[in-house]
Amino acid sequence: MSQTQEVADSRVDSELDRPWVTIVWNDPVNLMSYVAWVFRTYFGFSRDEAERRMLQVHHEGRAVVASGPREAMERHVEAMHEYGLWATVSRE
Amino acid sequence: MIPFASTGGVCTAIFTQDEGTILASLAGQVAELIEQAPTGDPALGRLLPHAYPDDPAAQAEFRRLTGGDLTARKAANARVIVEAFGAGHWPREVVLEPSDAVRWARALTDIRLVLADRLDLDDDGMPADGADEAMLAVYNWLGGVQDSLVRALDAED
Numbered sequence: 001m002s003q004t005q006e007v008a009d010s011r012v013d014s015e016l017d018r019p020w021v022t023i024v025w026n027d028p029v030n031l032m033s034y035v036a037w038v039f040r041t042y043f044g045f046s047r048d049e050a051e052r053r054m055l056q057v058h059h060e061g062r063a064v065v066a067s068g069p070r071e072a073m074e075r076h077v078e079a080m081h082e083y084g085l086w087a088t089v090s091r092e
Numbered sequence: 093m094i095p096f097a098s099t100g101g102v103c104t105a106i107f108t109q110d111e112g113t114i115l116a117s118l119a120g121q122v123a124e125l126i127e128q129a130p131t132g133d134p135a136l137g138r139l140l141p142h143a144y145p146d147d148p149a150a151q152a153e154f155r156r157l158t159g160g161d162l163t164a165r166k167a168a169n170a171r172v173i174v175e176a177f178g179a180g181h182w183p184r185e186v187v188l189e190p191s192d193a194v195r196w197a198r199a200l201t202d203i204r205l206v207l208a209d210r211l212d213l214d215d216d217g218m219p220a221d222g223a224d225e226a227m228l229a230v231y232n233w234l235g236g237v238q239d240s241l242v243r244a245l246d247a248e249d
Binding site for chain 2: 088
């Protein structure tokens, strides 16, 4: 197999493997304490990691909180919606 | 009100009759709003947001698969608050096992999302000019109720 072929194959693989992500968006309603608590208890993040991602949502307007198969991301988004957080599914 | 505090996994707070009556009324209205979905009410867009804002077909499929269960759970969460303020003595001590405390935290969020829509809060959380002062006071008070509950839950684990 030629070098060129290997490069081409890896590009195809990365396209197929490109994971889906769960994104949580900033909103003016949800409390910072609540968002950090949801991230920690639902996703199993440490307190520090949950705080870091909550602050990312707060300051940057959004944060990726999970990546993986589409079905799993849809389950996460549905769970976030039950918590009242604004979450979407997209391709990374 | 005496804000939520936790002991041995149980979250407890005390509400006056005025506070409990307002909270139960709002929770009941939110349950009805959710159960009547879909309607043109803009607050529903925030209670049941789009998972795929840029892909109508994927969004329709997501809603088909999840919508019924999610609306039923949200309405049930709100009714847990309604039931806490049924017949009984005032001031009311509310005692929540962990599972009900989580349902309260979710329902308080949904109530605040609906009030934020009614108050037309901007992206910084500031109300529109001429916003209903009484509603704004209730919204801010509910933020404090929820914060105390989250901190009580957070202290437990």
